[in-house]
Amino acid sequence: xxxxxxxxxxxxxxxxQSDDKGQCLGCFRTRDxxxxxxxxxSVQRQKIIKRCQQRKKRKNQPVKVKLAEVIxxxxxxxxxxxxxxxxxxxxxxxxFDDFEL
Numbered sequence: 001x002x003x004x005x006x007x008x009x010x011x012x013x014x015x016x017q018s019d020d021k022g023q024c025l026g027c028f029r030t031r032d033x034x035x036x037x038x039x040x041x042s043v044q045r046q047k048i049i050k051r052c053q054q055r056k057k058r059k060n061q062p063v064k065v066k067l068a069e070v071i072x073x074x075x076x077x078x079x080x081x082x083x084x085x086x087x088x089x090x091x092x093x094x095x096f097d098d099f100e101l
Contacts, residue, residue: 008045010037011052028052028059 015026022031029037033048040048 008042008049011049023055028055 011027011029013026017025019025024034029048029052
């Protein structure tokens with residue numbers, strides 16, 4: 001068991017805004033962790049700080065895209081879709097004025 005001579009300081013850095021999950025954008029504590037910080041003992045505070053460090057690492061990691069989430073632009077047409085009209089390309093570089101059959 002480690003002797004503790006100093007109280008665990010708050011990880012707050014003064015950026016007090018929450019994201020959509022309720023985590024602080026500055027210290028990465030949840031609402032409950034911020035609310036109960038003063039009533040927590042040193043062991044609980046150290047666990048909260050470790051969780052905050054883990055959240056910060058996860059947030060700073062590059063986003064991995066799952067293959068199922070990728071939207072494919074050139075998808076195959078369904079048999080139930082209305083047929084599309086074929087396009088006729090009228091912009092040809094050929095001159096057929098002198099052509100005879």
